[in-house]
Amino acid sequence: MTPTTTPARTAPAAPAAARATTASAASRPGAPAAPHPQAAAGTTPRAASKADPRTAAEITGARSDDAAELIAGARERIDALDDRIIGLIQERMAVSAVIQEARIGSGGRRVNLAREMEILGRYRDALGKPGTALSMNVLELCRGRV
């Protein structure tokens, strides 16, 4: 770990906003899943839409229309969840930048290892070993590489 006096990072422009295609009712938390329009194409064997010529089976890897429909709906929910996760990480980056700027502005260091150990422990307790790796990536996003 190398202490540095470089300014705290600021959050980049929101990439999640760039793919804000999930404003449908089905993307709201708790809303029923809407099947992907192509994956839910019933018995149509090919070219479910002009935009994407793949069949529902090709899109989802399913071998039945029922499975394709379920997978398509679940994927919509996952996309909505990922959008929220990305948004929360960006929010966290902005809050972290405020902390780091205050500390650096007061003459302190960008990094606070004791606090990082607390955070690693929280993620590890909640998610196990992969949680530790996740927390390290989150921290790198928030304070840069040390």
Ligand SMILES: O=C(O)C(=O)C[C@]1(C(=O)O)C=C[C@@H](O)C=C1
């Ligand atoms: O809590 C702090 O003191 C912060 O600076 C925030 C934060 C974080 O993103 O959680 C970032 C850098 C520090 O090394 C520790 C934690």
